[in-house]
Amino acid sequence: xNVADRQFLQILPSLGTYRSVLCLNGRLPxxxxxxxxxxxxxxTDGASVTLQEIGVTPSVVIGDGDSLGTAAPNQGSIWIQNRxxxxxxxxxxxxxxxxxxxxPAVVLGMGDGYIDxxxxxxxxxxxxxxxxxxxxxxxxxxxGTCRLSLPQNTKIxxxxxxxxxxxxxxxxxxxxxxxLRFPTHSSCFNRSCCRDLEFKIHSGRALLVIYxxxxxxxxxxxxxxx
Numbered sequence: 549x550n551v552a553d554r555q556f557l558q559i560l561p562s563l564g565t566y567r568s569v570l571c572l573n574g575r576l577p578x579x580x581x582x583x584x585x586x587x588x589x590x591x592t593d594g595a596s597v598t599l600q601e602i603g604v605t606p607s608v609v610i611g612d613g614d615s616l617g618t619a620a621p622n623q624g625s626i627w628i629q630n631r632x633x634x635x636x637x638x639x640x641x642x643x644x645x646x647x648x649x650x651x652p653a654v655v656l657g658m659g660d661g662y663i664d665x666x667x668x669x670x671x672x673x674x675x676x677x678x679x680x681x682x683x684x685x686x687x688x689x690x691x692g693t694c695r696l697s698l699p700q701n702t703k704i705x706x707x708x709x710x711x712x713x714x715x716x717x718x719x720x721x722x723x724x725x726x727x728l729r730f731p732t733h734s735s736c737f738n739r740s741c742c743r744d745l746e747f748k749i750h751s752g753r754a755l756l757v758i759y760x761x762x763x764x765x766x767x768x769x770x771x772x773x774x
Contacts (some may be wrong), residue, residue, distance in 0.1 A: 549577075549578060549580055549581055549584060549691050550683065550761075550763050551760070551762075551763055552684035552750055552760035552761045553577055553581045553683060555699075555760040555761070556581075556681050556683075556760055557581070558685060559583060559686065559696065559697075559698070559760075560654070560679070560697070560699065562696060563642060563679050563688060563694075563696075563712060564652060564677070564679075565652075566585070566587060566652050566653060566654050566678075566679070567587065567588075567645075567650045567652065567653065568574040568588045568589070568590055568645055568650040568651070568653045568654070569582060569585050569587050569588070569589045569590065569653060569654045569656065569714070570590050570591075570641055570642075570645065570653040570654070570656070570678070571589065571590070571591040571592070571595040571599060571606065571656050571657050572592050572594075572595055572637075572638055572641075572655065572656065572657035572658055572669060573592050573593075573595045573597075573598070573637070573657060573661070574595075574657035574658055574659050574660040574661050574665075574666075574682065575654075575657060575659060575660035575682065576595065576598050576599070576602070576656055576696065577656060577681070577683055577684075578595060578602075578656045578770040579602045579603055579604045580770065581597075582604055582656070583604065584755060585654060585656070588607045588608075588650060589604065589605075589606040589607055590607060590608045590609075590610065590641055590644065590645060590650070590653070591604060591606035591608070591609050591610070591625075592609075592610055592638065592640075592641055593609055593610070593611030593612070593637065594611070594681050595657055596609040596625065598657075605625060605764070606625050607625065607626065608625060608626045608627075608628060608644070608754075609625045609626070609628065610630065610637060610640050610641045610644055611629070611630065611637040611640065612626045612629065612630060612631045612632075612633070612637065615637040616634075618733070628644065636668060636672075638668070638669055639672060642672065646650070650679065651676070651677070652676065652678045652679070653676045653678045653680055654678070654681065655669075655673055655678050655679065655680045655681070655697045656680075656681055656682070657682070657691075658673065658680050658682045658687070659685075660682070666708045668685065669670075671753070672703065672756040673687055673739075673755075674689045674709040674753070675709065675753075676689060677689060678742025683713050683760070683761060684744060684758070684759050684760045684761040684763075685757055685758065685760070686756075686758040686760055687756070687757055688755070688756045688758075689709065689753055689754070689755055689756075690712075690749050690753065690754045690755070690756050691745070691749050691752075691754075692707075692748075692749060693746065693748045693749070694746070694747045694748075694749075694756070695744070695746050695747075696739060696744075696745045696747075696758075697743050697744055697745070697769035698740050698743060698745060698758065699740070699743065700740055700741060700742060700743060701739055701740060701741075701762075702739065702740040702758060702759060703725065703737065703738070703758070703759040703763045704719065704738045704739065704740060704756070704757070704758050704759070705735060705736040705738065705756075705757040706723070706728055706730075706734065706736075706747075706754050706755070706756055706757075707727035707728060707730050707734045707735075707754065707755040707757070708727075708728030708729045708730045708733070708734070708737075708752060708753075708754055708755075709730065709752070709753040709754060709755050710730050710755040711728060711729040711730075711752045712724050712727075712728045712729075712749050712750075712751065712752030712753055713725055713726065713727055713728070713749070713750040713751045713752060714728055714735075714747060714748065714749055714750070714754055714764075715747075715748045715750065716738075716745070716746070716747050716748075717745065717746040718740055718741060718742045718743075718746060719738050719740060719741060720738060720739040720740070720741045721735075721738050721739075721741065722743075724734060724764075725750060728752075730740065755759070768774065
């Protein structure tokens with residue numbers, strides 16, 4: 549596993565209790581990381597092809613079948629075909645997880661694709677209590693209070709979904725009842741200045757993006773001098 553994968557596994561227990569792993573048709577992490585969650589694995593049909601290539605068998609495969617191409621569904625997986633084109637495979641998978649009480653989920657493979665698909669995936673994730681991991685980024689929808697322990701100088705950004713009022717403790721540039729509203733007013737490229745952090749959402753919902761590996765840019769230089 550790489551540095552970001554190990555960091556994600558360390559952070560995950562503090563984010564909550566998760567009931568499943570959902571693999572989307574994007575860049576997936578190593579099979580070692582996927583198996584290490586010890587949770588039921590649900591895959592959209594495109595992701596199931598990648599999982600088959602890396603030797604991981606999902607419990608359930610969901611989708612319209614278009615992304616399978618000539619590949620056959622994974623042997624040993626339950627295949628649920630849903631041809632309703634009014635919903636994406638991600639939405640169909642969330643519906644399934646909700647019906648079978650498998651939420652919240654660890655969502656993998658959100659990025660690495662057409663920009664509209666990526667934005668759609670982020671939009672859906674931000675409206676749930678699932679956590680998204682697309683190395684080196686962790687994505688989490690926030691309400692209420694969130695406490696995390698992260699390495700000093702971790703890069704962090706916040707977005708309103710679509711709006712939130714947030715206060716922070718432990719960042720280089722603290723936010724105090726700060727109004728987030730997407731797409732007009734976000735807080736990007738902040739840095740942690742200590743290990744123990746607290747983020748409080750006074751109202752609304754926010755999307756938190758954390759970089760789980762060292763990012764060298766102007767912000768890191770400034771933070772090292774702080």
